[in-house]
Amino acid sequence: MQVTMTVNGSEVTEDVEPRMLLVHFLRDQLRLTGTHWGCDTSNCGTCVVLVDGEPVKSCTMLAAMAAGHEVRTVEGLERDGELDPVQQGFMECHGLQCGFCTPGMMMTARALLDSTPHPDEQAIREAISGQICRCTGYTTIVRSVQWAAAHEEGAAREPEPERGTGPTAAQPETSSPPRVSEHAGGAS
Structure with missing residues (x-):
């Protein structure tokens, strides 16, 4: 077909x-x-x-x-030779080790940031909860997504956070984070 x-x-x-x-x-x-x-x-x-x-x-x-x-x-993710903030965040905050889970984590992070520009740590952890990483222990993955959220183009820029930290919890969460669905017709 x-x-x-x-x-x-x-x-x-x-x-x-x-x-x-x-x-x-x-x-x-x-x-x-x-x-x-x-x-x-x-x-x-x-x-x-x-x-x-x-x-x-x-x-x-x-x-x-x-x-x-x-x-x-x-x-x-990359556009015109520029890394997406998610890709850059994974590099800056060491959100990968072996790299096997990284593409899926990055795609989930991109969907999260598209729907929730300033997710808190709990929202990030919930969004990636359907994925397994056997190397990094998730802490650096969460930091990577926080870094990306703080560096989104057009985002309201706050003072630069210390390396390895993300936006403050005081930033508003706009909606529920996306959940990874089993298939396109599945429930989120």
Whole structure:
């Protein structure tokens, strides 16, 4: 069967097997290997991509289900040679060690910051709760997201926080953080 979707801002049309998972479509057919394939059971979250702006575990969504939708992978974060604040935050605050979970964590963080520009620590931890990191212990991941929130373009700039810290808890939270869904039709 043939599917058409927008991936990282470009429309793509490809032939796929009806049972092909989105993760395999992205990695094997489009060669977007930043999306990792981990547990095969939707537990680890390494395969998270954004579908219409919502974090989705691409190992539980068929490529055919993404037809007509906008898919964004970790390769789509960087714009015109500039790293996304989330990518920069993971570098500045050492939010990665082995890096295997990092693309999924970054995509979840991007969705969170798109919906909640100034999340507190609890909101960040809740947003990434569907993902497993076996190396960093989450503290530096949370700091990385806080750094990104403090450095979003157009964000109201407060005095620069000390390295490794993020926005203050006094900043307003605008909405509930996005939850990683098992598939695009799933509940958040």
